[in-house]
Amino acid sequence: xxxxxxxxxxxxxxxxxxxxxxxxxxxxxxxxxxxxxxxxxxxxxxxxxxxxxxxxxxxxxxxxxxxxxxxxxxxxxxxxxxxxxxxxxxxxxxxxxxxxxxxxxxxxxxxxxxxxxxxxxxxxxxxxxxxxx
Amino acid sequence: xxxxxxxxxxxxxxxxxxxxxxxxxxxxxxxxxxxxxxxxxxxxxxxxxxxxxxxxxxxxxxxxxxxxxxxxxxxxxxxxxxxxxxxxxxxxxxxxxxxxxxxxxxxxxxxx
Amino acid sequence: xxxxxxxxxxxxxxxxxxxxxxxxxxxxxxxxxxxxxxxxxxxxxxxxxxxxxxxxxxxxxxxxxxxxxxxxxxxxxxxxxxxxxxxxxxxxxxxxxxxxxxxxxxxxxxxxxxxxxx
Numbered sequence: 001x002x003x004x005x006x007x008x009x010x011x012x013x014x015x016x017x018x019x020x021x022x023x024x025x026x027x028x029x030x031x032x033x034x035x036x037x038x039x040x041x042x043x044x045x046x047x048x049x050x051x052x053x054x055x056x057x058x059x060x061x062x063x064x065x066x067x068x069x070x071x072x073x074x075x076x077x078x079x080x081x082x083x084x085x086x087x088x089x090x091x092x093x094x095x096x097x098x099x100x101x102x103x104x105x106x107x108x109x110x111x112x113x114x115x116x117x118x119x120x121x122x123x124x125x126x127x128x129x130x131x132x133x
Numbered sequence: 134x135x136x137x138x139x140x141x142x143x144x145x146x147x148x149x150x151x152x153x154x155x156x157x158x159x160x161x162x163x164x165x166x167x168x169x170x171x172x173x174x175x176x177x178x179x180x181x182x183x184x185x186x187x188x189x190x191x192x193x194x195x196x197x198x199x200x201x202x203x204x205x206x207x208x209x210x211x212x213x214x215x216x217x218x219x220x221x222x223x224x225x226x227x228x229x230x231x232x233x234x235x236x237x238x239x240x241x242x243x244x245x
Numbered sequence: 246x247x248x249x250x251x252x253x254x255x256x257x258x259x260x261x262x263x264x265x266x267x268x269x270x271x272x273x274x275x276x277x278x279x280x281x282x283x284x285x286x287x288x289x290x291x292x293x294x295x296x297x298x299x300x301x302x303x304x305x306x307x308x309x310x311x312x313x314x315x316x317x318x319x320x321x322x323x324x325x326x327x328x329x330x331x332x333x334x335x336x337x338x339x340x341x342x343x344x345x346x347x348x349x350x351x352x353x354x355x356x357x358x359x360x361x362x363x
Contacts, residue, residue, distance in 0.1 A: 040307045047299045054187060054295065055320045058288045061194025066281050070324020070339075078319035079296055080330070080348065081312030114316075114352075119344045123321055172305065179298035186291035193287060 001092065002125050004029045007108065010125065012116030014084060017041050018106040021090070023049035026106050036084075036111060048088040048109055051077045076123055085112045087119065089126035099132040136245050138162050140223060140238055145230025147213070149223040150174050163224070177215070177222035180206065204240065207232070219243035248354050249274050252335050255350070257342020259325070261335040264290050275336070289327070289334040292318060297360070314360035316352055319344065331358040 007016035008029050015036050017028040023046030030036055052074060059071035076089040088109035096104045110122055140149045141162055148163030150170050156178035161170035184206045192200045205218035214227045218239035225235060252261035253274055260275025264286035271286035296315050304313040317330030326337045326344055330351035337347060 036311075040303075040310055043303050043307055043310075047303060050299070051292075051296065051318075054292065057187070057194075058190060058292070059320070059322060061190060062284065062288070065194060065284060068281075068325075071320070071322035071327075074320060074322060076319070076321040078321070079300075079312065079315055080317045080319070080352065081300065081310075081315050083311040086312075117348075119319065119348055123344070175305070176302065179302060183295050183298055186294055190288060190291055193284065 001105070001130055002108065002128050004108070006125055007110040007122075010110060010112060010122055011118045012113035013110055014113055015041055015111040017045055017109050017111075019045035019049060019088075019109065020106060021049060021053075023047075041111075044086055044111070045109065048077060048079070048086060049107070051079065052088060052090060052107070075127055078119060078122075080114065083114055085114055085117050085119070086110070087112065087122045087126065089123075091127055095129065096132055101132060135160055135162070137221065137242055140235070140242065143231065143235055143238060145226035146235060147224045147226065148173070149221065150177070152178055152220050152222070154178070154220065159220075165224070173215075173222060173224070177217045178220075180208075181217055205236065207236075248333055248351075251350070251354070252333075252347075255342060255347060257338040257340070258347070259336045259338055260285075261333065262286060263333050266290070266293075266332055277336070285327075285334060285336070289329050290332075292320075293329060293332070316355075317348075319348070331355040331360070 004016040004027055007013060014032055015030045018026040025042045025045040028041050055074045055077050059074055063069050063072055073094045075091050076087050078085055078087045086109055088107060090107040093104040108126060137149050137151050140146050148165045150161035150173055151159045152174035153159055156175040158171045158174040185203055188200050188203045208215045209227055212227050214225050216223050216225060216235060216239060221239050221243050249261045252258050260273055260277040262271055262273025262282060264271040268290055273282040296318050300313045300315045303310050320327045324339060326339055328335045328337060328347050333355060
């Protein structure tokens with residue numbers, strides 16, 4: 001299973017965090033405490049939880065209206081900020097849900113510096129499929 | 134006397150603010166500093182637009198009438214709640230405040 | 246050449262378009278019906294508005310957050326990705342296109358677009 005430490009190895013990774021669907025932050029890692037702190041991560045987690053929920057609503061609606069599948073379940077939501085980006089995913093939870101598990105892993109997120117951000121690598125890590133225990 | 138000020142007479146209403154479409158505070162009354170009222174006004178304007186955008190999409194996808202345009206929103210916290218209607222926002226006590234009456238009054242005042 | 250034409254020439258791009266921040270008009274090219282492009286432009290505008298407001302709220306609560314003003318956002322699904330920078334949206338087939346190339350191109354091409362119109 002992808003861990004926060006794996007995410008911190010991504011190019012430009014500033015921080016990585018785990019959060020609940022409600023936005024509450026659980027574990028986190030910070031590479032540069034002078035540039036990003038726990039308080040910012042906590043706010044980011046809440047913001048990203050909201051955006052993932054809305055993106056899921058949009059994907060459901062879009063697939064229903066257009067018949068064009070391939071958006072749901074949302075794998076990641078990414079906000080490309082002015083200097084930094086944040087990528088969040090709840091895909092591992094989907095894998096647990098599909099395996100019939102009731103206890104689900106948390107959502108995961110990583111903050112990347114825009115100049116070295118590799119979105120595909122971030123998506124690849126967050127989408128890594130591993131057997132559900 | 135300002136029309137919105139009468140909302141403060143209702144039980145549990147602690148703050149009432151009126152803001153422009155761009156979120157600039159026009160007037161505000163109650164137990165809050167002017168600076169914080171400015172922040173509250175900006176938040177209420179932003180929150181209203183987010184909620185309205187999401188409701189518009191819900192209506193678009195569901196085809197169900199009656200959601201848009203939304204009249205207002207309520208965020209209910211542990212001890213304090215926010216109520217927004219049009220360009221008005223108020224802070225009320227979460228317990229004991231006559232929410233229905235406050236909302237009716239907000240709707241009436243927002244039409245003036 | 247317009248950015249929409251440039252985007253459509255990129256591998257995997259199915260459709261691309263622009264929407265007005267005011268929400269009163271949109272234009273697009275690619276493999277989408279007029280109605281679906283309208284729905285897409287409404288969704289893209291709503292999300293752009295939301296992330297801009299969220300970023301300004303975050304900035305108010307935590308100054309120098311590095312996210313304000315946001316340049317854009319991505320929604321990555323199993324088959325497709327929606328990529329939005331400023332008021333330009335783009336639909337990408339994940340199997341055929343590169344997200345990094347697309348984001349890099351859009352951020353560079355749209356770097357000078359002012360965000361105060363939002």
